[in-house]
Amino acid sequence: DAKTTQPPSMDCAEGRAANLPCNHSTISGNEYVYWYRQIHSQGPQYIIHGLKNNETNEMASLIITEDRKSSTLILPHATLRDTAVYYCIVRVGGINTGTASKLTFGTGTRLQVTL
Amino acid sequence: DGGITQSPKYLFRKEGQNVTLSCEQNLNHDAMYWYRQDPGQGLRLIYYSQIVNDFQKGDIAEGYSVSREKKESFPLTVTSAQKNPTAFYLCASSGRDHRVHFGNGTRLTVT
Numbered sequence: 001d002a003k004t005t006q007p008p009s010m011d012c013a014e015g016r017a018a019n020l021p022c023n024h025s026t027i028s029g030n031e032y033v034y035w036y037r038q039i040h041s042q043g044p045q046y047i048i049h050g051l052k053n054n055e056t057n058e059m060a061s062l063i064i065t066e067d068r069k070s071s072t073l074i075l076p077h078a079t080l081r082d083t084a085v086y087y088c089i090v091r092v093g094g095i096n097t098g099t100a101s102k103l104t105f106g107t108g109t110r111l112q113v114t115l
Numbered sequence: 116d117g118g119i120t121q122s123p124k125y126l127f128r129k130e131g132q133n134v135t136l137s138c139e140q141n142l143n144h145d146a147m148y149w150y151r152q153d154p155g156q157g158l159r160l161i162y163y164s165q166i167v168n169d170f171q172k173g174d175i176a177e178g179y180s181v182s183r184e185k186k187e188s189f190p191l192t193v194t195s196a197q198k199n200p201t202a203f204y205l206c207a208s209s210g211r212d213h214r215v216h217f218g219n220g221t222r223l224t225v226t
Contacts, residue, residue: 041222
């Protein structure tokens with residue numbers, strides 16, 4: 001699976017959009033971009049994933065550049081409860097590939113949301 | 116309510132003792148995983164299982180053992196051969212959509 005690079009930490013004011021970048025310049029054509037977050041002392045939580053189109057769900061939006069070498073996770077209105085470590089992961093994905101979803105975690109971005 | 120249950124949340128053992136961490140899921144997922152997390156670090160894969168009665172080593176399997184006798188259960192044994200067993204252990208599972216669901220972990224302290 002391709003390696004990712006994320007800034008170690010970011011701050012965001014409550015109510016503002018949080019934009020978390022991720023570089024994955026060696027991503028392969030069949031690799032998806034996944035985002036998870038981990039609140040202190042809990043298990044990671046799935047946020048969103050995508051292949052090449054931008055994606056949006058109730059939690060966040062994922063913007064993937066046209067060359068797929070980088071992406072941005074957007075939390076449109078950050079709250080204090082969004083304070084967590086955010087992990088960007090690339091892996092071979094998609095439904096029914098027949099392989100276990102092994103995830104390779106880096107150290108992620110620690111997002112601190114402040115009043 | 117579907118999910119992954121890890122118990123206990125905190126576990127204390129003396130050095131030299133084997134200890135087994137429990138993981139149960141009711142999501143009907145075929146694949147299950149064990150990860151280890153050390154302070155300030157990301158998760159590292161210990162073992163994973165794609166189906167009952169089958170499992171493979173992950174990146175840091177030395178000193179650990181697993182079994183997968185039932186679809187719902189994937190216990191992890193931390194043996195006395197594991198040099199640095201104190202860590203936060205996370206169990207996970209995934210289904211056909213490949214989204215990985217995590218439990219809330221067991222924090223193991225060995226003294």
